[in-house]
Amino acid sequence: MKWRLPSWIRSVRVPAGVRSLAAGAAAVVGALFLLGWFERSRPLNGWFILDLATIWFWTLVLSAACVSVGRLVVERLLPARDRTALETLALAFPAGVVVFVLAMYAGGFTHLFNRPFAVALPALMLIATARPTVEWLRRQAAPGSGYVALRGLPLVLTVLGICLVFLLYLGAMSPDAINYDATWLHLVIPQDYAREGRIVSFPGDQVKNVPHLGGMLCTWGFLVPGLDMPQLRWMMALHIEFSVFVWTLVAIAAAARWFAQREARATWTALALFPGIFVYDSNMGGAADHFLALFAAPLLLVTAKTVNRFDRRTAVLAGLIAGGALMSKLQALYLLAPLAVWALARAGRLLVRRSRGDRDAPAPRAIAAAFGLTASVGLAVLLPHLISNVVYYRNPMYPLMQDIFTHSTPTVRDAPYLVRNVLADWNWHPPAQLGERLARAFEMTFTFSFVPHYSFVNYLPVFGSTFTLALPLLVAIGGARRAWLGAAVVCGAVFMWAMSYWLDRNLQGFLPVMIAVTAAILVRAWELGWLARAGVALLLAVQLGWAVPWYFQGSDRMMGAISLLKNSTEGHAREMLRGHRSQYVALGKSLPRNAVVMLHNQHIMLGIDRPVMMDWMGFQTIIDYRLFKTPRDLYDRLREIGVTHVVWLQGNEAATMQAEIIFDVFVHVYGRDRQHFSELMVFPIPSTPPPREEVYKVVTIGVRGYPDGLYDVDALFRCDQLPPSFRKQGSALKVSPSPSALLGEARVVLMSGGAAPDPETRERLTREFHEVPAGGGLRLLLRN
Numbered sequence: 049m050k051w052r053l054p055s056w057i058r059s060v061r062v063p064a065g066v067r068s069l070a071a072g073a074a075a076v077v078g079a080l081f082l083l084g085w086f087e088r089s090r091p092l093n094g095w096f097i098l099d100l101a102t103i104w105f106w107t108l109v110l111s112a113a114c115v116s117v118g119r120l121v122v123e124r125l126l127p128a129r130d131r132t133a134l135e136t137l138a139l140a141f142p143a144g145v146v147v148f149v150l151a152m153y154a155g156g157f158t159h160l161f162n163r164p165f166a167v168a169l170p171a172l173m174l175i176a177t178a179r180p181t182v183e184w185l186r187r188q189a190a191p192g193s194g195y196v197a198l199r200g201l202p203l204v205l206t207v208l209g210i211c212l213v214f215l216l217y218l219g220a221m222s223p224d225a226i227n228y229d230a231t232w233l234h235l236v237i238p239q240d241y242a243r244e245g246r247i248v249s250f251p252g253d254q255v256k257n258v259p260h261l262g263g264m265l266c267t268w269g270f271l272v273p274g275l276d277m278p279q280l281r282w283m284m285a286l287h288i289e290f291s292v293f294v295w296t297l298v299a300i301a302a303a304a305r306w307f308a309q310r311e312a313r314a315t316w317t318a319l320a321l322f323p324g325i326f327v328y329d330s331n332m333g334g335a336a337d338h339f340l341a342l343f344a345a346p347l348l349l350v351t352a353k354t355v356n357r358f359d360r361r362t363a364v365l366a367g368l369i370a371g372g373a374l375m376s377k378l379q380a381l382y383l384l385a386p387l388a389v390w391a392l393a394r395a396g397r398l399l400v401r402r403s404r405g406d407r408d409a410p411a412p413r414a415i416a417a418a419f420g421l422t423a424s425v426g427l428a429v430l431l432p433h434l435i436s437n438v439v440y441y442r443n444p445m446y447p448l449m450q451d452i453f454t455h456s457t458p459t460v461r462d463a464p465y466l467v468r469n470v471l472a473d474w475n476w477h478p479p480a481q482l483g484e485r486l487a488r489a490f491e492m493t494f495t496f497s498f499v500p501h502y503s504f505v506n507y508l509p510v511f512g513s514t515f516t517l518a519l520p521l522l523v524a525i526g527g528a529r530r531a532w533l534g535a536a537v538v539c540g541a542v543f544m545w546a547m548s549y550w551l552d553r554n555l556q557g558f559l560p561v562m563i564a565v566t567a568a569i570l571v572r573a574w575e576l577g578w579l580a581r582a583g584v585a586l587l588l589a590v591q592l593g594w595a596v597p598w599y600f601q602g603s604d605r606m607m608g609a610i611s612l613l614k615n616s617t618e619g620h621a622r623e624m625l626r627g628h629r630s631q632y633v634a635l636g637k638s639l640p641r642n643a644v645v646m647l648h649n650q651h652i653m654l655g656i657d658r659p660v661m662m663d664w665m666g667f668q669t670i671i672d673y674r675l676f677k678t679p680r681d682l683y684d685r686l687r688e689i690g691v692t693h694v695v696w697l698q699g700n701e702a703a704t705m706q707a708e709i710i711f712d713v714f715v716h717v718y719g720r721d722r723q724h725f726s727e728l729m730v731f732p733i734p735s736t737p738p739p740r741e742e743v744y745k746v747v748t749i750g751v752r753g754y755p756d757g758l759y760d761v762d763a764l765f766r767c768d769q770l771p772p773s774f775r776k777q778g779s780a781l782k783v784s785p786s787p788s789a790l791l792g793e794a795r796v797v798l799m800s801g802g803a804a805p806d807p808e809t810r811e812r813l814t815r816e817f818h819e820v821p822a823g824g825g826l827r828l829l830l831r832n
Contacts, residue, residue, distance in 0.1 A: 086617075096612055096621030102274040107287045110148075110268065111141070111295070113170035116177040118144025119184065125365040130353050133188065138302035141295040142346045143365065146372040146429055148173070149264045153432035156247035156267075166271035202313035209317030213294070215599055215606065216325065220290050220332035223282050223628040224608030230334030231629075232651035235285055237263035239657055242270035242281075249440035251458050252646075252661025252670045252689075254447035254471060257440075259433050261375040262289070262339035278633055278655060279625040282334070289332050292342050299345035300560045300567075306349060307534045307568030309527075318567035321591050322512035322559060323598035330511075330553050331602055336377050337556035343373035344383055345560040348537065351387045354418060355394040358410045363418035364425050371429025376557075382548075383558040386540025390533070391419070447471065447669070458670040465774070470666025474771045476502050476550040489546035493539050501550040510598050511555060514591050515562050518569045524580070525572045534565035629655040631726035638723060638730070639693055645730075646671070646686060648696035648711060649703065649823075661691060663711070665703035665767055673707035674765045677743040679714035686733055694719065695730045701824025705754065705764035709746060709796055712828050714738070716820045747794040749787050750803030751826070757783040758790040764798075788812055794831065801825040 083092065092098065118140035122131070126139070148169070155165050174181075198206055219225055226235065233256045240248055241263075250256035269284035297316045304315035324330045332338055350366045353359075373380035401409040410418075434444035443453035450456045451464040460466070468474070478485045492499075497513040515538065522532055541558045570588075573580050600606075615621040626633075632655030639645070645660045647653055651667070653660045663671040670689055676682045686694075694715060702708040718738050719731040744761035748754045753766060754777070763778025784790050788809040791797070797817055799805070805813065817829035 090617045090619065094617075094619035094622070096616040096625075099275070099280055099622070100616070103280065103284050103287050106269065106272045106274070106284065107291050109170050109174075110265075110288065111291050113173040114144030114148050115141045115295075116144065116181045117147050117173045118142065120177050120180055121147065121368070122365065123180075125361040126350075126353060127359075130356070130362070132302070132305075134298070134302045134305065135349060138299040139346050139350060139365070139369070141298070142343050142372055143368055144173075145261070145265065145292075145342070146368050146375070148268075149261050149372070149375065150429065150432065152264045152268060153247070156241060156264075157432070157436075159246040161241055161245045161247075161267065161271055163271060163273045166268055167273065169268070198313060205314035205317040209314065209320065212317075212320055212599065213297070215602075216293070216332065217290055218606040218609045219326065219602035220286050220605070221283065221609035222605065222612050223279050223286075223625065224605045225286055225331065225333045225602070226282060226654070227329060227331070227333030227335055228652070231654040234260070234263060234336055235266065235282060235334045235654050236660070238267035238270045238285065239278075239281075239654065240659065241267045243657055247436060248659075249436075251440070252663075252668045254467065254668055257437060257446050258378060258448070259375045259430065260336060261372060262292075262336045265292075265339070266334075277622070277625060278657065279628050282628075282654070285334055286332065289334065289338055293332060293338050296338070296342050296345070296560050299342070299349075300564050303345035303349055303534075303561065303564035304567040304571070306352065307530045307565055308571045309530055310571060312567070312571045315564070315567035315571065318514075318563045318570070320595060321514040321566060321588070322563060323595040323601075324511040324552075325556070325559075326599050327510050327601045330556050331605070335553075337553055340373060340376040340380055340557040341560050343369055343376060343380070344558045345564055347373055347383060347387065348534070348561050348564075351391060354422065355391050358395070358398070358415045358418035360414075360417055360421055363421040367422040367425025368429060370422065371426035374426060374430050375433060377554075379545075379554045379557050382541045382544040382554070383537070383561065385544045386537045389540065390537065395419075450669075460669045460672040461674070463669050466666040466669075466770075469771055469774070470767075470769050472549055478547060478550065485547060489543050492546040492550075493542045496542055496546065496552075496555070500552050502552050511552065512591065512595070514570075514587065515566045517587060518566050518573075521569050521573045521584075524576060525569070528569075528572050531565065531568045531572060534561065534568065538562050538565055631728055632656050635695065635723075635725040635728055635730055638725075643692045644690045646691045646694050648694065648715075649700045649707075650697050656695070661689065663707070665707070666769060673702070673704060673710060674762065676706070676710045677760070677762050678738070678741045679710060679718060680738045680740050682710050682714050683718070683733070683737050687737075691733060693730055693732050695728060697727055698729060698821065699823050701826070703767050703769060705746075705748075705751065705766070705798060706761055708822060708824070708826065709744065709761055709764070709798060709828065712820050712822050713744075713796070713830060717830070741795075744795045745781070745793050746796045746798055747787055747790050748798050749805055749809075750800035751798055752800065753777070755780060755783060756787055757781070758793060761796070791816065796831070797827075797829040798822075799827040799829070801827060803827070 086092070115137065119136060121143045122136055122139045131139070151169055155161060155169070233253065237256055237260055265288055266285040269288050270281045272284070275281055275284060297319070300319070301316040304318070305312055308315070319325070325332070330337070347369050350362070350369050354362045354366045370380070370384060373384070395415045398409045398415065399412060402411065437444050437446045441456055443449065443456040445453070446456055447463075447467050450459055450467065456463070478488055494516055497511045497516055498509050500507050500509060500511070519535055522528060522535060525531065538558070538561055541561070542555070545554060570584055573584050612621045612624060615624060632653070636656040636658055639658050643658045645656060645658050647660050647662050649664050651662070651664070661670060662668045663673070665673065671685060673682075676685070696715065702711055715731070718734055720734060722729055722731040746759045746761050746764060747757070748759060749756055753768075754764065757780030759778065759780050763780070766775050766777035768775060782790055786809065787805055791809070791812050797813060813829055817831055820828045820830050822828035
């Protein structure tokens with residue numbers, strides 16, 4: 049006989065809300081019990097997973113604030129008939145990012161970079177848009193809102209795509225992912241802004257003064273509460289970049305549908321055909337390329353909406369997105385140029401139609417107003433950066449255009465040339481002659497994916513060649529005007545890249561448009577029949593077969609993330625985190641709060657967390673070794689610009705022999721109280737200056753490019769980082785078959801490591817000189 053509840057109990061009807069409350073309360077009690085049980089084995093304050101949860105919480109808050117405000121902006125500026133729900137999301141996040149960054153600039157100018165500001169900014173954005181956002185979410189969740197379940201091939205592709213995104217996340221989760229440029233500038237900018245509580249200048253590092261929208265977003269990540277280690281701040285910045293990448297995938301899906309003119313599913317997974325993003329230097333590692341990529345597909349979509357009718361409100365949205373792209377990286381011009389050509393061509397066609405009596409075509413005044421609004425709004429978005437550069441450097445484009453803004457400060461002799469050839473490495477410039485440059489650019493438009501130029505993977509083609517090989521398929525596809533247009537825009541962007549600077553990484557800035565166009569072409573070709581499908585499948589199989597090994601190129605970065613997760617409840621994850629760049633963090637903590645550091649001939653500085661000025665020729669214009677003839681000259685300049693400590697890496701060779709001599713003598717003769725932090729060394733600028741001396745006389749023995757002889761030290765100013773035609777140097781005061789005859793007048797002897805002087809010279813060197821450590825395999829001897 050079965051036992052049953054009494055009928056009067058079974059007849060009681062408990063409201064659904066009460067049952068829901070009871071179930072929720074029971075689950076909460078269970079969770080608290082489980083936490084208490086786990087606490088006995090592993091104290092909760094040692095769980096790394098809680099730090100990771102904090103990072104994800106703030107990442108989601110940022111995304112929610114930006115998409116909430118951005119959606120409102122898009123709905124106000126772009127009529128509902130001109131956009132789908134997916135396009136609304138694709139445009140909303142980048143528009144919201146622009147609003148967020150402009151608010152960050154306002155906070156930085158008013159010295160509000162602190163924790164309360166970091167919490168209040170997204171909170172205010174969410175509160176201000178709460179009601180319309182909730183209403184929009186209800187509309188999307190309502191029956192018949194357009195939801196379509198994935199099945200078949202789109203489902204398979206989506207699962208594979210999610211796996212690849214997870215691999216990308218593992219490769220971007222931990223500080224192991226931080227790349228070289230991020231340790232130099234992209235994460236140092238937010239570190240310095242957050243430390244100072246405001247926007248500051250970087251007079252000793254020129255490249256930090258070009259636009260950095262990503263740096264401003266990461267500044268917010270350096271300010272939010274709950275992260276008590278520098279390494280967690282760096283992880284916060286990496287998670288912001290990853291969230292930007294996820295929203296970029298949304299834009300890719302929207303753009304691919306627009307190009308294909310189909311409700312194609314899972315098109316964003318065409319990312320798999322472009323494995324370069326998994327490879328070092330193009331991966332998510334704290335740099336700016338993926339922040340620019342966020343705006344690429346939305347920029348094309350909003351341009352298409354604008355040129356349709358040249359509506360003023362849509363033109364304002366286009367300017368907002370274009371301004372965000374330029375604020376991310378000036379390389380946005382690669383994509384903006386072909387889009388501008390498209391807009392002008394479309395305007396010309398509409399004007400012809402208008403002249404023939406078509407009153408549906410916009411009037412010339414409306415077209416001009418749309419162009420003016422787009423340009424004006426784009427400039428307005430960029431204006432905070434331009435104004436700060438005018439205030440700090442008297443040049444809105446600093447460090448660029450110093451030959452136009454001749455009162456730029458700080459500056460040095462030949463600064464424009466150094467910027468063009470050292471800051472932008474001359475080895476990757478296109479040919480100088482216009483005809484040859486045009487020919488090479490046209491060739492590279494179709495070969496860029498097969499013949500890499502600046503790469504860290506032995507010049508193997510990892511960017512993905514499917515786009516180029518898919519172009520012939522357009523001939524067979526009928527009614528694919530948008531796909532043709534997208535292909536032309538991408539080819540135009542590649543052409544602009546090939547005309548300017550052959551840095552493959554910069555192609556990442558408009559990669560989303562390339563992915564979307566490729567996906568659209570493949571979707572349309574797939575519809576042509578089983579023969580077309582067989583060919584397309586073979587093409588994809590070959591590309592994916594090549595790509596699979598590259599998906600795991602970041603295995604070291606992935607293993608770093610896995611190790612952290614593995615030790616997340618063991619109490620060792622935080623210890624592992626502290627090991628990242630520990631020497632830089634320890635060095636920074638050893639310095640006074642008001643310290644200003646000069647970093648000798650090295651870029652890497654993340655973790656020092658003090659104002660840093662470099663002395664590397666071409667990368668800064670505040671220290672010019674060509675003016676220094678003795679260590680006293682260097683000392684006086686460092687005092688003048690406020691440097692309090694010098695940091696260097698033993699063995700680093702200076703940019704010129706003159707700089708090598710002056711710096712090595714200064715640090716090894718007059719640098720006292722040195723501290724070592726692994727390979728780094730630091731000492732405070734001495735209060736007593738070096739003595740004033742005559743110009744150093746130098747004897748060179750076997751030094752490359754300098755005939756053996758006696759030189760004034762300021763004759764050794766040749767910089768081998770410059771193009772050969774500009775590698776000038778002074779002439780010797782005296783030459784002699786035997787260096788021994790010149791040693792009597794020398795204060796310094798500079799020798800190559802493999803030099804073998806004659807016995808008489810060796811004897812005098814041993815008796816009259818002592819060796820000072822030098823970089824680059826050189827030997828430097830100073831008179832006793």
